[in-house]
Amino acid sequence: MPREVSVAVPIPALDLLSYDVPTELPFPEVGARVLVPLGTRVVTGCVVGRAAVSAVTTLKPLLDVLDTEPMLPADVVDLALWVGEYYACGAGEAVAAAMPPRAWVASERQAQITDAGLQARGGRRGASRQLVLEVLADGTARAVAQLARLVAARRGQPAHAARGLHALLAAMARDGLVTLAQPLKGTASAFKTIRVARITAHGLELVERETSLGPRQREALEVLRGTPLGVRVPELTRRGISSDTVRRLAEMGGLTVSREVIERDPWPTETLESTGTESAADRVLTAHQQTVVDALQEPARQGEFSVALLHGVTGSGKTEIYRRLAGAAVAAGRQALILVPEIALTPAVAATFRQAFGSRVAVQHSGLSSGARHDQWYRVRRGEVDVVVGTRSAVFVPLPAVGLIVVDEEHDASYKQEESPRYHGRDVAIMRAKRSGALVVLGSATPSLESYRHATSGHYRLFTLPERVKCRPLPSVRIVDMREELAAEGVDVVLSRDLTEAIDARLKRGEQALVLLNRRGFATAVFCRQCGRSLECPNCSVSLTFHRAAGQARCHYCGYARARPTSCPECAGRYLEQVGFGTERVEAEIVARWPAARVARLDRDTVRRRGAAARLLGRFGSGAIDILVGTQMVAKGHDFPRVTLVGVVSADVGLGVADYRAAERTFQLLTQVAGRAGRGAVPGEAIVQTLHPDHYSIRHACSQAYAPFYAEEIQFRRAMRYPPEVSLVSAVVRGTHYRQTMQEAAELVAAVQRRPSRFRVLGPASAPIGRLRGQYRVQLFLKGPHRREMREALLAALDGRTELRRRVVVDVDPVWML
Ligand code: ADP
Numbered sequence: 001m002p003r004e005v006s007v008a009v010p011i012p013a014l015d016l017l018s019y020d021v022p023t024e025l026p027f028p029e030v031g032a033r034v035l036v037p038l039g040t041r042v043v044t045g046c047v048v049g050r051a052a053v054s055a056v057t058t059l060k061p062l063l064d065v066l067d068t069e070p071m072l073p074a075d076v077v078d079l080a081l082w083v084g085e086y087y088a089c090g091a092g093e094a095v096a097a098a099m100p101p102r103a104w105v106a107s108e109r110q111a112q113i114t115d116a117g118l119q120a121r122g123g124r125r126g127a128s129r130q131l132v133l134e135v136l137a138d139g140t141a142r143a144v145a146q147l148a149r150l151v152a153a154r155r156g157q158p159a160h161a162a163r164g165l166h167a168l169l170a171a172m173a174r175d176g177l178v179t180l181a182q183p184l185k186g187t188a189s190a191f192k193t194i195r196v197a198r199i200t201a202h203g204l205e206l207v208e209r210e211t212s213l214g215p216r217q218r219e220a221l222e223v224l225r226g227t228p229l230g231v232r233v234p235e236l237t238r239r240g241i242s243s244d245t246v247r248r249l250a251e252m253g254g255l256t257v258s259r260e261v262i263e264r265d266p267w268p269t270e271t272l273e274s275t276g277t278e279s280a281a282d283r284v285l286t287a288h289q290q291t292v293v294d295a296l297q298e299p300a301r302q303g304e305f306s307v308a309l310l311h312g313v314t315g316s317g318k319t320e321i322y323r324r325l326a327g328a329a330v331a332a333g334r335q336a337l338i339l340v341p342e343i344a345l346t347p348a349v350a351a352t353f354r355q356a357f358g359s360r361v362a363v364q365h366s367g368l369s370s371g372a373r374h375d376q377w378y379r380v381r382r383g384e385v386d387v388v389v390g391t392r393s394a395v396f397v398p399l400p401a402v403g404l405i406v407v408d409e410e411h412d413a414s415y416k417q418e419e420s421p422r423y424h425g426r427d428v429a430i431m432r433a434k435r436s437g438a439l440v441v442l443g444s445a446t447p448s449l450e451s452y453r454h455a456t457s458g459h460y461r462l463f464t465l466p467e468r469v470k471c472r473p474l475p476s477v478r479i480v481d482m483r484e485e486l487a488a489e490g491v492d493v494v495l496s497r498d499l500t501e502a503i504d505a506r507l508k509r510g511e512q513a514l515v516l517l518n519r520r521g522f523a524t525a526v527f528c529r530q531c532g533r534s535l536e537c538p539n540c541s542v543s544l545t546f547h548r549a550a551g552q553a554r555c556h557y558c559g560y561a562r563a564r565p566t567s568c569p570e571c572a573g574r575y576l577e578q579v580g581f582g583t584e585r586v587e588a589e590i591v592a593r594w595p596a597a598r599v600a601r602l603d604r605d606t607v608r609r610r611g612a613a614a615r616l617l618g619r620f621g622s623g624a625i626d627i628l629v630g631t632q633m634v635a636k637g638h639d640f641p642r643v644t645l646v647g648v649v650s651a652d653v654g655l656g657v658a659d660y661r662a663a664e665r666t667f668q669l670l671t672q673v674a675g676r677a678g679r680g681a682v683p684g685e686a687i688v689q690t691l692h693p694d695h696y697s698i699r700h701a702c703s704q705a706y707a708p709f710y711a712e713e714i715q716f717r718r719a720m721r722y723p724p725e726v727s728l729v730s731a732v733v734r735g736t737h738y739r740q741t742m743q744e745a746a747e748l749v750a751a752v753q754r755r756p757s758r759f760r761v762l763g764p765a766s767a768p769i770g771r772l773r774g775q776y777r778v779q780l781f782l783k784g785p786h787r788r789e790m791r792e793a794l795l796a797a798l799d800g801r802t803e804l805r806r807r808v809v810v811d812v813d814p815v816w817m818l
């Protein structure tokens with residue numbers, strides 16, 4: 001009976017493809033990788049469906065089955081398909097997001113001549129066959145595309161597609177003239193192996209008999225005799241035994257060398273230092289912690305779907321609750337998945353779990369080398385892991401029976417992926433838990449409006465931790481009205497008198513301070529005093545940020561950089577002025593003011609390299625830094641007991657943004673960063689500089705009162721009909737000509753509106769960043785009660801318009817409106 005499979009391939013906006021499974025291949029399972037022809041290419045795909053069919057199919061055949069065991073478990077495939085549909089990105093990209101690194105191998109079919117083929121040369125059958133045999137006569141295996149070129153060259157024809165050749169080669173293979181193989185390009189296996197030398201029986205004899213061994217050879221065998229399990233060859237090299245010596249001994253039969261898989265270690269030792277000092281094992285829970293653990297232990301064991309929102313103020317001990325619940329799930333034979341918003345947070349959280357679960361903990365995030373990530377993934381896949389700590393993409397890890405999924409700092413925008421597939425890690429986590437029967441715990445001191453609404457309307461259970469552990473007080477927060485400060489001290493003030501004094505006091509007492517400004521660079525713009533224009537990015541409609549250390553003006557959106565000019569490029573005016581300031585300037589001010597202090601900066605400019613953020617945070621945690629300046633990266637989740645002061649240089653950075661979430665983000669950022677202060681024995685203080693001391697997001701953040709903020713914000717969302725009151729789907733049309741792009745967007749709006757529907761369409765309008773990477777961007781929004789209806793309307797309007805479809809970014813539940 002013919003067999004068919006549907007296959008997801010990692011190509012944008014492509015639907016599932018169907019293939020016939022030729023009789024000589026095994027029938028691949030759902031989740032197995034296969035090689036499929038796609039146009040003139042061969043690509044790796046993942047089987048997502050299989051069926052035996054009665055009728056003869058006209059489908060193209062699969063080329064190969066790469067996995068006899070499924071690579072992805074069926075439930076993960078299912079989850080990915082849901083993502084593909086919900087986020088309107090298609091199955092291929094969603095399945096790709098679930099795959100481990102290095103899973104997509106490129107491959108090309110190769111042909112090699114056989115003995116029979118060699119003998120058949122010069123025969124009479126078929127000129128094309130003879131030509132192929134001639135080209136292959138030297139015995140080299142040739143890729144089909146290359147073979148096609150060589151054959152065409154012999155015929156004196158221009159090379160074109162290898163299409164006809166595939167059939168011919170298949171026939172020749174059936175006749176035994178050539179063999180066809182499909183070796184995988186690159187490494188067939190992405191495991192890292194190491195050479196290990198072991199002594200043989202003959203080797204033992206050699207050392208014992210006083211034979212004519214060289215001194216090095218003797219030494220090598222002596223070492224190996226002491227270690228019957230074998231010694232890694234690099235270790236021998238380290239001891240001065242060259243690989244030549246090893247090879248010679250192998251030739252003599254004195255030792256054998258074999259390759260063994262080793263695991264790349266994702267645990268950089270220096271990053272583990274930042275964790276708490278006391279042992280957590282015998283810690284007594286606070287009454288509030290105990291209430292939560294008591295209520296959720298059973299659900300974590302049972303494997304029934306439910307969602308709990310854990311609203312706990314900063315420092316209330318949420319991590320400890322996660323650890324206990326993970327223990328409950330693991331004791332019941334299930335696993336726990338712990339999601340954190342930021343790579344830099346994984347080492348500390350993973351260390352906490354390693355204390356409790358030892359080596360049965362894996363990490364998954366894009367900050368690991370792809371090799372380490374690959375190895376960790378396979379440990380999970382082989383069932384060697386009970387707890388996975390990771391960032392958003394870890395939501396797809398192949399745990400066999402997840403009992404608990406924690407989404408820590410669930411409000412954090414980093415859970416949303418800002419490229420296709422544009423999924424939200426928290427929402428996918430909930431969907432995964434629903435499918436596999438797990439408890440979801442969403443934790444935050446500043447829950448998202450979405451989650452809090454669900455919790456207060458009874459969809460989620462709500463738990464509150466209103467106090468910090470050990471009766472530590474929340475930090476006191478003071479507002480500095482910068483309007484007064486600027487009037488008194490001049491317009492160029494970065495650090496107010498209050499903040500300066502407070503930092504001074506911390507330095508004197510040997511305590512630490514965090515200083516937040518959520519904007520990178522030295523100056524936010526460079527403008528000409530003569531013509532008034534500022535330096536703009538040639539590719540994007542934004543002004544360039546000045547970076548002093550690099551002497552460059554840079555675009556933060558496309559990466560464009562130029563040396564800072566000495567005169568205005570527009571009018572040649574000589575007076576260029578810098579306005580606004582970012583973290584680099586704040587750092588410079590602090591260094592100038594306190595030259596003896598140990599100051600460091602944490603933002604995307606200072607931690608480009610892998611692991612750099614974790615290392616910097618580790619140094620801060622160990623007390624090697626007095627003052628850490630940074631962007632929102634310093635605000636998130638960290639637990640540094642010696643920080644007693646948090647300074648916010650400007651609370652207003654996010655408020656001016658054209659985004660209905662501006663107030664929510666400001667409130668979250670300020671509350672979170674203030675929450676970094678006073679987590680140890682000494683009470684903490686936060687000083688917030690702002691030009692808008694009366695803005696409700698700043699007022700509520702200063703009193704660190706979530707409920708009143710929520711009440712005010714949700715009213716605004718209701719009145720304006722913004723999420724979570726309604727759902728939102730956005731589409732951005734990109735194009736090289738403004739008018740045409742606007743026209744296309746207008747047509748799209750018209751097409752969407754042609755259907756009767758319950759949603760509203762807003763736009764088209766130029767996006768807040770109207771041009772990005774040389775492309776104009778026109779935006780439209782669909783706003784209504786049902787995502788499915790909006791998504792389908794949009795996709796239907798794009799149906800059949802492949803070229804336009806490629807230029808439209810569809811975002812379901814968008815997080816950034818830019
Ligand atoms: P949150 O995530 O709620 O901000 P953490 O989980 O980081 O808080 O906990 C804050 C600090 O309190 C950590 O150093 C943690 O080790 C400690 N801690 C947590 N629970 C307890 C407890 N029951 N007794 C003592 N210390 C605790």
Ligand code: ZN
Pocket residue numbers: 537538539540555556557558559560773
């Ligand atoms: Zn740019």
